[in-house]
Amino acid sequence: MKKILGALVFCAGLGLVSTAHAVDSTGGCGLGSMAWRGQSGIIPQSLAITTNGFFGSNTFGVTFGTSGCDPNGRITGGTGRMMLAFLEDNMEQFAMDAAAGKGETIETLAGIMNVDSATLGKEVQQNFAYIFPNDNVEAVDVTLRVMQIAHA
Amino acid sequence: MFRLFLIFYLFFLSAAVARADNLSNYAYSNEWIKLLHYHKKSDSYIGLINAKSFYISPDGRTNPEVELRAEIAAFQNGKSKCDFPARFNALKKQNLISGNLSNCSKYQQFLHDTQPNGVTILFTDAFMNNPASMFGHTLVRIDTARKGTQMLAHGSNFGADSGMDSGIPFILKGLFGGYNGKYNLSPYWTIINTYNNIENRDIWEYQLNLTAEERLKFVNHLYEMKSAEIQYFFLTKNCSYMILELLEAVRPELDLTKHYNYWAIPLDTIKTIRKVPNLVGKINYRPARYTKIKHQLQQMNPAQYAAFLKGVNEHNYDTPDLTETEQSQVLESEYQYYQYVYTSGKMELKDYRKNSFAVLRKRSALPTPQAPTVEAQDPSLSHGSFQLSFSGGIQNHKSFEQINIRPAYTGLTDDNYGLISGAGVRVFETAWRWYNQKHKLVLQNFTALNIYSLVPADRVFSPYSYKADYSLQREYNPQNQTEGYVANLEFGIGKTLRITKHCWLYGLLNANGQYGGFIPDNYWLGLTPEVGVFADFSPLRIHLSAENTFATARFGNRLKYKADIAVSLNKNLSLNFEYFTSHNKRGHNSQEWLSAFKWSF
Numbered sequence: 001m002k003k004i005l006g007a008l009v010f011c012a013g014l015g016l017v018s019t020a021h022a023v024d025s026t027g028g029c030g031l032g033s034m035a036w037r038g039q040s041g042i043i044p045q046s047l048a049i050t051t052n053g054f055f056g057s058n059t060f061g062v063t064f065g066t067s068g069c070d071p072n073g074r075i076t077g078g079t080g081r082m083m084l085a086f087l088e089d090n091m092e093q094f095a096m097d098a099a100a101g102k103g104e105t106i107e108t109l110a111g112i113m114n115v116d117s118a119t120l121g122k123e124v125q126q127n128f129a130y131i132f133p134n135d136n137v138e139a140v141d142v143t144l145r146v147m148q149i150a151h152a
Numbered sequence: 153m154f155r156l157f158l159i160f161y162l163f164f165l166s167a168a169v170a171r172a173d174n175l176s177n178y179a180y181s182n183e184w185i186k187l188l189h190y191h192k193k194s195d196s197y198i199g200l201i202n203a204k205s206f207y208i209s210p211d212g213r214t215n216p217e218v219e220l221r222a223e224i225a226a227f228q229n230g231k232s233k234c235d236f237p238a239r240f241n242a243l244k245k246q247n248l249i250s251g252n253l254s255n256c257s258k259y260q261q262f263l264h265d266t267q268p269n270g271v272t273i274l275f276t277d278a279f280m281n282n283p284a285s286m287f288g289h290t291l292v293r294i295d296t297a298r299k300g301t302q303m304l305a306h307g308s309n310f311g312a313d314s315g316m317d318s319g320i321p322f323i324l325k326g327l328f329g330g331y332n333g334k335y336n337l338s339p340y341w342t343i344i345n346t347y348n349n350i351e352n353r354d355i356w357e358y359q360l361n362l363t364a365e366e367r368l369k370f371v372n373h374l375y376e377m378k379s380a381e382i383q384y385f386f387l388t389k390n391c392s393y394m395i396l397e398l399l400e401a402v403r404p405e406l407d408l409t410k411h412y413n414y415w416a417i418p419l420d421t422i423k424t425i426r427k428v429p430n431l432v433g434k435i436n437y438r439p440a441r442y443t444k445i446k447h448q449l450q451q452m453n454p455a456q457y458a459a460f461l462k463g464v465n466e467h468n469y470d471t472p473d474l475t476e477t478e479q480s481q482v483l484e485s486e487y488q489y490y491q492y493v494y495t496s497g498k499m500e501l502k503d504y505r506k507n508s509f510a511v512l513r514k515r516s517a518l519p520t521p522q523a524p525t526v527e528a529q530d531p532s533l534s535h536g537s538f539q540l541s542f543s544g545g546i547q548n549h550k551s552f553e554q555i556n557i558r559p560a561y562t563g564l565t566d567d568n569y570g571l572i573s574g575a576g577v578r579v580f581e582t583a584w585r586w587y588n589q590k591h592k593l594v595l596q597n598f599t600a601l602n603i604y605s606l607v608p609a610d611r612v613f614s615p616y617s618y619k620a621d622y623s624l625q626r627e628y629n630p631q632n633q634t635e636g637y638v639a640n641l642e643f644g645i646g647k648t649l650r651i652t653k654h655c656w657l658y659g660l661l662n663a664n665g666q667y668g669g670f671i672p673d674n675y676w677l678g679l680t681p682e683v684g685v686f687a688d689f690s691p692l693r694i695h696l697s698a699e700n701t702f703a704t705a706r707f708g709n710r711l712k713y714k715a716d717i718a719v720s721l722n723k724n725l726s727l728n729f730e731y732f733t734s735h736n737k738r739g740h741n742s743q744e745w746l747s748a749f750k751w752s753f
Contacts, residue, residue: 072262072265072337073306073336073337073338073339074262074265074266074306074337074339075265075266075298075304075306075339076261076264076265082304085339086303086304086341089339089341089342089345090303090341090345092491092508093349095508095512096484096487096488096512096515098516099487099512099513099515099516100480100484100515100516100520101519101520102520104301104303105303107300107301108300108301108303108304108341109300110300111298111299111300111301111304112298112299112300112304114299121520125516125520128512128513128516129513129516132509132512134509135505135506135508135509136505
């Protein structure tokens with residue numbers, strides 16, 4: 001019994017694997033610090049409409065999935081879908097990087113959009129209040145505004 | 153003519169025999185054995201993977217050669233090859249099959265999504281004060297060639313599929329192989345979020361120097377393993393052990409798993425990988441959110457610190473006295489602090505949004521300062537976790553020699569390069585003692601578990617410190633001057649204060665008890681206030697403590713003083729001087745001196 005109890009804590013350390021796994025198994029997405037995301041959490045089905053609303057035409061060929069989540073837990077899809085998936089999970093880090101004008105999330109988004117990261121940093125900092133108009137903003141809106149700013 | 157025919161005939165026959173010979177040679181080659189995770193058990197082989205689909209032939213799990221022949225036949229007919237790209241490539245390289253994988257759409261999609269161009273081993277450090285994380289955790293990352301950063305890479309975690317189990321059933325099933333382990337895949341950014349931002353654990357990235365062929369083989373093999381189920385044992389066949397198995401499959405001449413028949417501590421496996429010449433390349437450190445905030449607070453000048461406290465306590469972010477750069481540093485720290493508090497469940501979502509948004513609004517109007525970089529010590533360069541101590545001492549005028557054997561992990565006064573200062577975890581330590589006068593060898597102590605976790609509290613973070621002990625000990629009874637065995641159980645909680653940067657004062661309230669036929673009434677329970685000092689002037693470390701026990705039985709009532717002074721000669725060698733005295737309330741005293749030479753490896 002003594003051994004078992006001793007082993008208990010030794011293993012609990014390794015047991016965390018399981019806890020982490022349990023968290024991951026929620027779909028490999030939607031994890032992370034998503035407290036900023038609107039309460040619904042799920043991307044509205046009218047996304048395509050929103051897209052058209054913003055860009056008027058499909059100039060950029062944006063095709064979003066219904067959500068950034070991939071059942072295989074992989075990063076997949078085109079620019080828009082990848083950005084949405086990324087921002088859904090990293091909105092808070094991005095908010096800070098956007099406020100500062102630089103950071104890893106800006107470099108990542110610049111990579112996805114294939115634009116210069118320093119320029120993007122400046123642009124998102126200058127347009128912070130536009131990208132984040134209130135504390136209840138949806139990832140999808142942030143995605144669209146960042147794209148709009150970057151391609152403007 | 154007939155002779156010529158005979159010669160040809162013999163030639164073809166021998167070629168066929170040679171091919172058969174080559175085939176059975178290859179079936180037992182390092183490459184094949186390790187790629188399919190066979191392990192030799194006396195004369196036979198058994199595959200580590202329990203999933204039936206992992207071996208094609210019904211006898212494949214126990215017969216490498218039957219499996220090889222079955223796979224050649226299957227792959228040649230285009231069957232199953234898409235599920236096993238690493239095996240397919242290995243057999244093709246041996247000229248045993250032909251064809252390619254271009255029609256395997258799922259596999260091609262996998263390559264398209266991951267865009268692999270490297271392999272990195274990840275070690276997630278312990279979070280101080282979280283005993284469950286003390287031994288760390290390891291994962292692998294498939295580095296990506298995508299534009300941007302490695303946030304777009306994919307991490308793979310090997311974990312027990314424990315369903316909804318928790319508590320004791322979870323631990324017991326985990327210990328004795330009641331779960332299956334499985335690999336999963338997720339974007340690296342979710343791994344960063346899980347460990348850095350939710351669990352507040354630092355991540356260390358060890359990039360491997362692999363050839364292009366090895367890199368592809370690793371990724372392909374990971375793809376094969378996605379359906380694999382492996383009986384999961386917390387101590388042995390765990391996350392860290394499996395990474396060694398993967399590496400051996402990719403580079404068969406490596407022999408990494410042989411050290412891990414009994415237990416695999418994550419950090420130890422990283423050390424093993426680092427010992428292979430030139431295997432580990434670039435090392436990158438990714439501090440946890442908590443680490444970053446702590447670091448930023450340390451870097452602040454007094455005015456910034458005051459502004460930070462005003463901000464997070466009163467939500468007043470007006471700081472006219474600070475320069476713009478100083479302001480932005482404070483605001484960034486405040487934002488991260490709100491995230492930390494919210495993630496710990498100590499702030500409502502509504503307040504969190506309002507506060508963090510206010511801070512960021514202000515921040516976005518300021519210029520960009522240089523981002524502070526956090527320096528840290530590589531945990532894989534810490535001292536060895538196995539320790540032998542050789543000591544001599546005097547207990548109540550009797551001299552003795554002693555050997556301590558400690559399989560894991562680190563003592564409070566051990567060298568702490570790469571580890572957390574103020575934390576000690578000792579597991580399964582055994583002390584054998586030889587008394588010179590009596591010519592007697594005794595088991596002096598068996599410590600199943602001993603933890604000290606001293607974490608200084610300050611005005612921003614105020615964590616608890618605690619200690620725990622579960623051990624079997626030879627105890628001296630001064631009343632009748634005899635010795636016997638008792639079981640100790642102790643748990644205590646309290647606070648630590650920083651007197652100076654290197655010298656801390658702590659107070660704990662411990663609940664403790666002893667059980668054993670040797671002591672009057674067989675047991676006692678007690679409450680023990682403890683005060684102590686921990687000073688870390690590396691290479692000199694001092695731990696002093698005083699404890700006063702109020703127990704249910706007179707035998708337990710005692711006042712104890714302890715001193716442990718350690719001098720590190722290098723990371724793995726140290727000299728210790730320990731003193732301990734116990735005053736029974738009836739005036740029966742016992743005391744012990746001990747000097748030790750400790751060797752970690």
